Amino acid sequence: MAAAGRSSPVSAWRRLQERIAPRLVAWPFPLAVLLLWYLGARFEWIAPQVLPSPAAVWATLLDLLRTGEIWGHLQVSMTRVFAGFAVGLAVGGALGVAMGLSPTFKDYVYPLFKAFSQVPVLGWLPLLMLLVGIDEALKIILIAKAALVPIALNTCKGIQGVPTRYIEVARVLRFTRWQLLTKVVLPSAFAPIWSGVRYGFTHAWLALVVVELLASSEGIGFLIVYGRQLFQLDVVLAAVVVVGIVGYLLDKALALVELRLTRWRRAGF
Template sequence: MQKMAIPALNAAGPASPTTHPLEPRPDLPARRVAAARTKASWTWAGRSLWAWPFPLAVLALWQLSAIWGWVPEQVLPPPAAVFKVFGELLASGELWGHLRISMVRVFAGFGIGLSLGLLLGGAMGLSPTFRDYVFPLFKAFSQVPVIGWLPVLILVVGIDEALKFLLIAKAALVPVAINTCQGIQNVPNRLVEVARVYGFTRWQMLRKVVFPAATAPIWNGVRYGLTHAWLALVVVELLASSEGIGFLIVYGRQLFQLDVVLAAVLAVGIVGFVIDKLLAVSEAWLLRWRKPGL
C-alpha cells in the first residue's frame, strides 16, 4: 500500500515554530530523546538522595546506643571499632585473602549455574513439549532451599570445593532458568509474525527477534542468579569451610570478636552492592539500542 504523504502547508520555506500542527517535525524525536534522558537523570538523582537518610539514621542510632550504653559493647561494638577492625583487616591483607577465595568460588559456581540455567530455560521457552515434561520437576527442585541439599551433597561429594560449587550453581541456576524461559515466552507475537512474513529461517528468528526481545528478562535472571550465588556462598562457608569470608564470620563469632564479625558482614554487603551495580551498568550497555522510556 502506497503511503500517503502529508502535504506541506507552508510553501514559503522550511518549517517554523508557527507551522501547522499536522506538518511533520523532524526535530521532535531528538527532543523527546533528550527530554527522556533529562527526566531519567533527575529521577536517578532524586532516588539516590532518598536512599541516604535511612542508613544514616541507622548509623546514628547505632552510635547513640554505643555512647549511652543501650547495648553492651561485647554484643554490639561501636561503629568506630568496627571500621577500625575493617581497616586493619584490609591493611594486613587477611580480608583480601578471604575475599579472593570467596570470589573464585562464587564465579566458578555461578558459571556452572549460568550455563545450565540458560540451556534449561532456553529449551523450556522454545519447546512447549519439553517444558511440559521438565517444568514440574524443575519447579519441585527449585522449591528446596540451598541448605536442604547440603546433607545429600556432603554424602555424595564430601566437604571439599565441589560441594561449594554445586550449591552455588543451584542457587544461580533457578532464577536464570525461570527468567530465560519467561523472557522467551513473552516475546510479542507481532514480532514473530513480521519475521515470518519476511521469510526468516529459524536461526534468523532466534538471532534477530527472540533473543534481542528477551535480553532484558534474561539479564534480570543473570543479576538475580549472581546475587543468589553470592548469598549462597556466604551460607555455605558459614557451615562447611576453613577459609573465605563466611569462615571469617564464623571465626569471629567463635572467639566472640563481634567487631570482626561485623567487619566481615560489612565486606559482604559492599562486595554484593558493587557486583549488582556492575551488572546494572552492563545491562544499560547491552540494552543501549532501546529508546529511552520504552
C-alpha cells in the same frame, strides 16, 4: 525570554532536583540506624563485647585491609561465586531456552523443576555432603543451584513473551532455527533474561556466604564464623560490611553492563 534550544536556570534546577532527590531519600534510614548503633555502643545499652562501636568495627576493617587478610578471603569467595554462577548461567540458560521454545518439553520438565526450585540451598547441603564431600565441588554446586533457578525462569518467561508477529515475520523471511533464535527471540527477550541474570548473581552471592558459614575453611563466610567462635564481634561486623559492599558493587556493575547493552541495541535499531 530564553533562547530556543537553551534551558532556563529554573528547568535546569528542576532536572538536578529530580536526579538527586531519589538518592537523598535513601540516606535517612541507614544514617538513623548508624546513629542508633553509635548511641547503643556509646551508652552501653548492649555490652561492648556483643555490640562493638562503629569506630571499633571501622578500625578492625582497616586493619584487615592493611594486613591483607580480608583480600585473601575475598579472592577465594569471588573465585567460588563466579565459578558457581558460570555453571548456573550455562545450565539455567539452556534449560530456560528449551522450556521457552518447546511447550512439550516444558510440560515434561517444569513440574519437576518447580519442585526442585522450592527446596532451599541449605536443604540440599546434607545430601550433597554425602555425595561430594565438603570440598569446592559442594560449594560450586550449591551456588550454581541458587543462580540456576531465577535464570531459567526468567529466560523461559522472556522467550514466551516474544510477540507472535516477530516470529511470523522471521518465517516469511525464511530464517533458520538458529537465525530465529539469535536474531529474533533472544534479542526480543533480552530484558527479562538479563533480569534473571542479575537475580541469579544476587542469589549466588547470598548462597556463597551461607555455604561458607557452614562448610568452609576460608572465604568471607568463614571469616564471619571464625570471628564468632573467638567472640570477636568487630571482625564479624567488619566482614558483614564487606559482604554488603561487594554485593552492592557487583549488582551495580551488572546494571551498568545492562545499560551499555541496551544502548547498543537501541543504536542498532
